Amino acid sequence: MRLGIDLDGVVADFDNGWMSRYRTEFGADPRMSHAEPGAPEIVWNGLHHGTHFPDMDAFWEWVHRIRLFRHLDPIPGALEALTTIANDGHEIVILTAKPDRAVPDTLYWIADHQLPTREIHFIHDKHRVACDAYLDDSPFVVPELVAHRPEATVCRMVAPWNEPVEGAIDVTDWSEFLDVVRSKVL
Ligand SMILES: [Mg+2]
Structure with a gap:
């Protein structure tokens, strides 16, 4: 996937x-x-x-x-889960809406933490990049993904700044996201 x-x-x-x-x-x-x-x-x-x-x-x-x-710290469990997912044969596609001037430091960060990805998009309309599943915390992006990619599994990373979205699966941490990914494969 x-x-x-x-x-x-x-x-x-x-x-x-x-x-x-x-x-x-x-x-x-x-x-x-x-x-x-x-x-x-x-x-x-x-x-x-x-x-x-x-x-x-x-x-x-x-x-x-x-x-x-x-200089941000990784969210607990994120790097381990991404590595597990990549080792399971899935493609990690990074979709970030950061502005132009954040691009170099974001690329440094991805390299510093050795994210297992071969594809990075700096993009606002994330739904333009076709994926089988998405994980995002933005209260604007999650509904857009659900609307434009009805065939995909859209997951909301639950946070104080977002709310449930009909059609999206709530995950509260990376172990729950791993469970979702594995449930889609089986
Ligand atoms: Mg975000």
Whole structure:
């Protein structure tokens, strides 16, 4: 099978990565509802609400200036699961919507962590890349994949910033995604 795999929030831990750098650099905890009761609700592309940044442009400017995409930790279990999936004979297709200026550091990151892939797409409309199964955490991408690839198995990596999507399978970690992949093969 061809498996279309997102990076941030799925393989790379952007969530903890940026918050940890923020604490180090600014000496303050970002105020995020999933880390602190009563803090601003975390919403897609609204991370600046828990910081001193006035808007998301300023937030992303900081992310690129510190080259955060090169220094993220992998999400627990991700690299091991990808290796298992690749060893089982499946193709890992990386589908990431990151902007142009994140491309070099993302390629460094993929190399640093030796992701078992021969195919990497930097693309917003991920459904344009045909795969048998997809794994993504974006509240915009998952519904698009379900709509445009009805024949495919679409999995939502459950996160505070997304919600269930009809037609998508929820997975909470990589062992659950492995179970889905194996259930499709048998
Ligand atoms: Mg993502």
